[in-house]
Amino acid sequence: MATAALVEGGGPPIIQASERRLVLPTNILTGILLAAVGYWAGVQLGNGFTLNDGHNTGVLLGYSFASIMFLVGVGFANYPLARLFGWRVTPQPAGDDHTGAWRYLNLSLDHKVIGVQYLVAMLMAMLFGGIGAMLIRTNLLDPTTPIVPPDRYLTLVSMHSVMMVFVASAAIVGPFGNFFVPYMIGTNRMAFPRLEALSFWLVPPAIVILLAAPIFGGFQTGWTGYTPLSLQAEEGFDSYIVGFTLIGLALIVSGINMLTTIISLRAPGMTWTRLPIFVWGVFSASILGTFAAPILAAALVMQSLDRTMNMSFFISSNGGSPYLWQNLFWFFGHPEVYIFILPAFGIVLELIPHFARKPLWGYRTAVVGLLGVTLLSWFVWQHHLFMSGVAPALRPFFMLSTEMISIPTGIVFLVAFGTLWQAKISLTVPMLFCLGFLFNFLIGGLSGVFLSDVPSDVTLHGSYFSMAHFHYTIVGGEIFAIVAATYYWFPKMTGRMLNTTLGKIHFWWMFIAFNLAFMPLFAAGLLDMPRRVSTYAVSLQTLNDWVSFWAYLLFSSMVLFAVNLIWSWFFNFKTAPANPWEVRSIEWQLPTPLPRRNFATIPVFTGGPYDYGDPKAKPVADLGGPPDRSDPGRMGGQLEPTPS
Amino acid sequence: MNGPSRIHTLRLLVAWAVLSVIGIVIALFIRLPPGDQSRQAGDESSLLQLMLILSVPVFVGVCLFILYAAFVFRQQGKGLVDGPPSYGNFRIQVAWVAVTAVVVFFLAGVGIAGLNGAAQATNFSTSRLATSGTAPVGSSAGHQVQVQVIGQQWYFTYRYADYGGAESLHLVLPVDANIEIHVTSTDILHSFWAYELGIKADANPGVDNIIYVTTMHTGSFTVRCAELCGIWHGNMFDTSGKVVSQDEFATWIAQLQKDNADLKLPPYAPAYFPSPRVKGA
Numbered sequence: 001m002a003t004a005a006l007v008e009g010g011g012p013p014i015i016q017a018s019e020r021r022l023v024l025p026t027n028i029l030t031g032i033l034l035a036a037v038g039y040w041a042g043v044q045l046g047n048g049f050t051l052n053d054g055h056n057t058g059v060l061l062g063y064s065f066a067s068i069m070f071l072v073g074v075g076f077a078n079y080p081l082a083r084l085f086g087w088r089v090t091p092q093p094a095g096d097d098h099t100g101a102w103r104y105l106n107l108s109l110d111h112k113v114i115g116v117q118y119l120v121a122m123l124m125a126m127l128f129g130g131i132g133a134m135l136i137r138t139n140l141l142d143p144t145t146p147i148v149p150p151d152r153y154l155t156l157v158s159m160h161s162v163m164m165v166f167v168a169s170a171a172i173v174g175p176f177g178n179f180f181v182p183y184m185i186g187t188n189r190m191a192f193p194r195l196e197a198l199s200f201w202l203v204p205p206a207i208v209i210l211l212a213a214p215i216f217g218g219f220q221t222g223w224t225g226y227t228p229l230s231l232q233a234e235e236g237f238d239s240y241i242v243g244f245t246l247i248g249l250a251l252i253v254s255g256i257n258m259l260t261t262i263i264s265l266r267a268p269g270m271t272w273t274r275l276p277i278f279v280w281g282v283f284s285a286s287i288l289g290t291f292a293a294p295i296l297a298a299a300l301v302m303q304s305l306d307r308t309m310n311m312s313f314f315i316s317s318n319g320g321s322p323y324l325w326q327n328l329f330w331f332f333g334h335p336e337v338y339i340f341i342l343p344a345f346g347i348v349l350e351l352i353p354h355f356a357r358k359p360l361w362g363y364r365t366a367v368v369g370l371l372g373v374t375l376l377s378w379f380v381w382q383h384h385l386f387m388s389g390v391a392p393a394l395r396p397f398f399m400l401s402t403e404m405i406s407i408p409t410g411i412v413f414l415v416a417f418g419t420l421w422q423a424k425i426s427l428t429v430p431m432l433f434c435l436g437f438l439f440n441f442l443i444g445g446l447s448g449v450f451l452s453d454v455p456s457d458v459t460l461h462g463s464y465f466s467m468a469h470f471h472y473t474i475v476g477g478e479i480f481a482i483v484a485a486t487y488y489w490f491p492k493m494t495g496r497m498l499n500t501t502l503g504k505i506h507f508w509w510m511f512i513a514f515n516l517a518f519m520p521l522f523a524a525g526l527l528d529m530p531r532r533v534s535t536y537a538v539s540l541q542t543l544n545d546w547v548s549f550w551a552y553l554l555f556s557s558m559v560l561f562a563v564n565l566i567w568s569w570f571f572n573f574k575t576a577p578a579n580p581w582e583v584r585s586i587e588w589q590l591p592t593p594l595p596r597r598n599f600a601t602i603p604v605f606t607g608g609p610y611d612y613g614d615p616k617a618k619p620v621a622d623l624g625g626p627p628d629r630s631d632p633g634r635m636g637g638q639l640e641p642t643p644s
Numbered sequence: 645m646n647g648p649s650r651i652h653t654l655r656l657l658v659a660w661a662v663l664s665v666i667g668i669v670i671a672l673f674i675r676l677p678p679g680d681q682s683r684q685a686g687d688e689s690s691l692l693q694l695m696l697i698l699s700v701p702v703f704v705g706v707c708l709f710i711l712y713a714a715f716v717f718r719q720q721g722k723g724l725v726d727g728p729p730s731y732g733n734f735r736i737q738v739a740w741v742a743v744t745a746v747v748v749f750f751l752a753g754v755g756i757a758g759l760n761g762a763a764q765a766t767n768f769s770t771s772r773l774a775t776s777g778t779a780p781v782g783s784s785a786g787h788q789v790q791v792q793v794i795g796q797q798w799y800f801t802y803r804y805a806d807y808g809g810a811e812s813l814h815l816v817l818p819v820d821a822n823i824e825i826h827v828t829s830t831d832i833l834h835s836f837w838a839y840e841l842g843i844k845a846d847a848n849p850g851v852d853n854i855i856y857v858t859t860m861h862t863g864s865f866t867v868r869c870a871e872l873c874g875i876w877h878g879n880m881f882d883t884s885g886k887v888v889s890q891d892e893f894a895t896w897i898a899q900l901q902k903d904n905a906d907l908k909l910p911p912y913a914p915a916y917f918p919s920p921r922v923k924g925a
Binding site: 151224421531 | 710731733754832837843846850878
């Protein structure tokens, strides 16, 4: 029959929809079942089409089909199929009919549920990546007799790095962006709730597929997946291709969704200059995610075609070029690292005013700084290719553009310092992690300058120095910001406070262990230890053993964090106060636990989120009162949260 | 500026100046790798030290500020008190951006100068080596020895273009010479890193990647692979690279040519094209 126009309250005449149900109820169990079926079908098809000697297409197609079928089983096909064939559509997918834990295990279009789902998934992925790091450090205890053979060692290194890249790309925008951006801008939902859910449900298959890599020989390429080395890798490399593509798709859909939401769903009064700086951080990272991740996805498809069908995009003996992969990868890869750090800047600059009890000093400059990093990040990718021999004449340009990144980054520090100046600081656990972030990121940034000048980069490139540099920015920077955000927002997300004493022990333990573990690695790099080696000079054994020792302590500090999370969440039955930090930001003005519907009426923002100590400051928003339907501003915000 | 503000500023500035001076003095005594075996290595050491010195005041300033804020600007007693509502100071922001910009452009200038200098030949009046007769396209004048580095899983071999393409498993170079190094690969990406010489260049299949080094002192050096190249990447190193006197080099290269006489080497070429799919032995 004809399509059904399900328009409520007016519009064209509604054509009666035919009643139809899918054979299986859509939930996570169906998803897993269909994923298994999809995998089997993909392998059968791939085995029939092995076009290139040596490489089996089965695993690649199996992973791809399994991912698609998983999403179908979880319930992503219901709505499009129903609209396509005119079936009656249930207004909400299965997950939102449920309460309790089952709701969190199924497809839900509620941004609060998605935020919590993301948080748990990211913490689990971080655990897997962390275990990988511990195995790497254990293997490096002895310089000449590693515990596992080098192929397994490199698989460990590669899986650790790719897993942690998954975590770093999504662990701020995913949990905290999805959960709090709608609150902060005063809306009941994201612009595209289904895309929001999709951006989460792409992540579990990516993690599982990556973890499956050792079954098919693993992959020894690191997270960069350089060709032609990747052509030598076995089917384990298909985990890299499919897993990373799924994460790339998640970045794209999440980026588009965040941009649209922040641009068009802001409540009345939420002007661009009142936007919380965390939202600005998410906004700038979303710009990068939207425009950089497609390049990754396309390049990964080219890799898979090279591997399975000898397409020769990157095979030099057939007319391709490995430089093409390096350029495509880093054209994505360098914006990618700012996808990691921009939301972290946002968190630190968001939390510092609240705990310093002062307005954010130089708000507009901070925004310019974040957008400046966003812009510059497109013009620096070739600093990863300084030694590659490509376009030597461009080196001065990329050297300058890379060093110019320190100007907007310096602004972030200036804004933090201006806010701390003569402040009334409460050294709460989130604040401690923010100050720790400033210290660690300072070292990460300064070491980045050493790497950016070509002559000094000659010695440092590809050594442990660069490895220490990016661990300082990502672990010392981003992970510290993630932990700060978790301590800060956990009471609002779960209704439970995290234990403060454990939190303070966690901070000092993690801060000391992190610095003592990674500081010596700068020296290892200067003493000619290249990255990703399973054996190293005997003279460096003491240094490496010291690093391993403190790395174990760093990991155990995260175990303490996990204990704190689990205990406070599930074994502590005291509901957190609505505003435990006594801050101005709007999400804390709402009751805990949060009502299912964010705002009974769309709020009208009347003041900035950081106007502490200002006698002229107005309340951050007008939350109460019946909806004034004659007020066009409020009507503009009346988008209902229940997409059919 | 109000009274307390001036006191805080003064204290911080004095502490910053004192600690920075101490830090810079210490940094002046730290000799950073890679050393002075080649002119390029010496330049890199100096640049690394310059950056270390420049980063001392930044590091000291930020750490000092964080500690000062954490101890001095704290909530006193029970109950939260708000700080002074200051929304920014345009002049400070402009000054900060200007200072960081100046430092950045200065460092980029130093880097660009170093980049140009690295390719320049030094004029050695005592050198007895003839200037390379087989200079290919892209070669700059004044370079006396041309060496080709070929990366393969998992070792480097070296061919001397001026000596009939003779091949060696260890890199031996004459001292006081301008050397032109052509890096290529026969299978996958490697990166040729002669640590003490301060040179690094990726080895790409089918690509002739040219770098320059000017040897200044005799001694041994380590060659490593600095790009992940498969399972034995960590074992792809050779500690017996040598910079020797020009007489020793002449003797050594003559012996090498003799040893190579009955080897059937492929003709010397800028790049070689075997199949990338065949794994190393």
